[in-house]
Amino acid sequence: MSSSRSAKDFFRPLAVGAPTPLTEIPARPSRAIHFFDPSNEKMAGKIPGMVGTVDVLLGNLEDAVKADNKVAAREGLVKIGQSTEGLGGGGTTQLWTRVNALDSPWFLDDVMTLVPAIGDKLDVIMVPKVQGAEDIQYVDRLLAQLEAKAGLERPILVHAILETARGVANVEEICGASPRMQGISLGPADLAADRRMKTTRVGGGHPGYLVRQDPNPDQPDASRPTYQQDLWHYTIARMVDACAMHGIYPYYGPFGDIADVTACEDQFRNAFLLGCVGTWSLHPKQIAIANKVFSPSVEDITHARRVVAAMGDGTGAVMLDGKMEDDASLKQCLVLVRLAEELAAIDPELKKQYDAIDAPEEA
Ligand SMILES: CC(=O)SCCNC(=O)CCNC(=O)[C@H](O)C(C)(C)COP(=O)(O)OP(=O)(O)OC[C@H]1O[C@@H](n2cnc3c(N)ncnc32)[C@H](O)[C@@H]1OP(=O)(O)O
Numbered sequence: 001m002s003s004s005r006s007a008k009d010f011f012r013p014l015a016v017g018a019p020t021p022l023t024e025i026p027a028r029p030s031r032a033i034h035f036f037d038p039s040n041e042k043m044a045g046k047i048p049g050m051v052g053t054v055d056v057l058l059g060n061l062e063d064a065v066k067a068d069n070k071v072a073a074r075e076g077l078v079k080i081g082q083s084t085e086g087l088g089g090g091g092t093t094q095l096w097t098r099v100n101a102l103d104s105p106w107f108l109d110d111v112m113t114l115v116p117a118i119g120d121k122l123d124v125i126m127v128p129k130v131q132g133a134e135d136i137q138y139v140d141r142l143l144a145q146l147e148a149k150a151g152l153e154r155p156i157l158v159h160a161i162l163e164t165a166r167g168v169a170n171v172e173e174i175c176g177a178s179p180r181m182q183g184i185s186l187g188p189a190d191l192a193a194d195r196r197m198k199t200t201r202v203g204g205g206h207p208g209y210l211v212r213q214d215p216n217p218d219q220p221d222a223s224r225p226t227y228q229q230d231l232w233h234y235t236i237a238r239m240v241d242a243c244a245m246h247g248i249y250p251y252y253g254p255f256g257d258i259a260d261v262t263a264c265e266d267q268f269r270n271a272f273l274l275g276c277v278g279t280w281s282l283h284p285k286q287i288a289i290a291n292k293v294f295s296p297s298v299e300d301i302t303h304a305r306r307v308v309a310a311m312g313d314g315t316g317a318v319m320l321d322g323k324m325e326d327d328a329s330l331k332q333c334l335v336l337v338r339l340a341e342e343l344a345a346i347d348p349e350l351k352k353q354y355d356a357i358d359a360p361e362e363a
């Protein structure tokens with residue numbers, strides 16, 4: 001919680017008539033946040049057919065939308081939100097948007113247009129280039145005023161993109177700045193530029209960022225293997241801790257090399273293993289990769305359920321397949337089992353796979 005509001009005020013509406021803030025962020029599956037440009041007629045035309053095939057559809061208004069198309073994108077999103085069955089507001093697929101940056105000429109009109117027109121459909125507003133708690137607090141109050149005016153009954157949640165050095169330095173206060181905070185995504189492209197990293201990519205690794213094995217004194221001229229390192233490990237790990245500390249959700253972000261589906265899957269899996277709940281999809285073919293990676297495998301769930309069964313009342317230590325299990329490994333297994341339950345509730349194919357796992361014997 002931010003130090004600028006007292007504990008008793010934190011969950012009070014910031015405008016008379018605004019909906020009461022949530023005390024807990026709902027754990028809705030959001031393995032892929034699929035980006036589309038609502039001003040691109042061809043892309044926008046595909047959106048109704050994508051409802052039910054992806055956890056989140058996000059109408060992007062910021063970077064990747066041409067300046068000349070900003071108004072068309074905003075209006076296109078309103079049309080999609082108002083006319084698409086099953087999208088947003090408790091429908092099968094969540095509706096999110098990424099609005100323009102707070103210092104841009106478009107942010108104010110984005111929220112002033114979207115909240116009255118489709119505020120009842122919008123689940124989450126993603127705010128780019130967040131620098132500190134003050135940015136979230138500004139959005140928090142403005143949304144409360146607009147929600148009150150529009151008579152909304154459910155607060156719109158806020159998601160921040162971590163894409164400036166100052167944002168990373170302030171990540172804990174950003175996560176705790178408002179009860180609206182739903183989660184954070186890594187923004188590797190803007191973050192690289194802001195940090196003056198010497199890369200030219202949108203996410204992913206770099207072959208130059210490596211460690212090299214020591215020379216072999218007996219073969220000084222032998223070639224020495226190198227191992228590519230993960231440029232994003234530090235930031236993702238920091239983001240995951242900050243989100244967990246505040247009960248909100250961390251996400252990887254964009255993987256710009258659309259053709260390299262293998263490296264995309266690797267980057268997504270690293271984020272999944274470190275604690276992220278989902279990622280972005282920029283192209284339809286990245287949705288299947290995200291859904292696969294961010295759903296626990298049948299093998300993981302088989303093992304996790306065996307540990308849960310072997311641990312009985314959850315106390316003490318047991319041996320399973322030569323390995324010690326106790327309260328701490330049980331808790332890890334329960335994270336996977338609960339995630340599988342949440343996903344099975346919305347994904348019939350996954351449910352079938354998880355249901356087919358033999359029930360483990362009780363200890
Ligand atoms: C750093 C950041 O801020 S990342 C976030 C901002 N960036 C984005 O949002 C980018 C979103 N994605 C895109 O703009 C596009 O996918 C691009 C530019 C990357 C590639 O587009 P294309 O060259 O058209 O890709 P491609 O030819 O493979 O598309 C195949 C089909 O999928 C459609 N398609 C492509 N991307 C999407 C999408 N994101 N959503 C829905 N449909 C899409 C195309 O319209 C095309 O349809 P068609 O078969 O009927 O012709």
Ligand SMILES: CC(=O)C(=O)O
Pocket residue numbers: 063128161163186187188189190191253254
């Ligand atoms: C995600 C994003 O906006 C970025 O990488 O800059």
Ligand SMILES: [Mg+2]
Pocket residue numbers: 063128163187189190
């Ligand atoms: Mg960016």
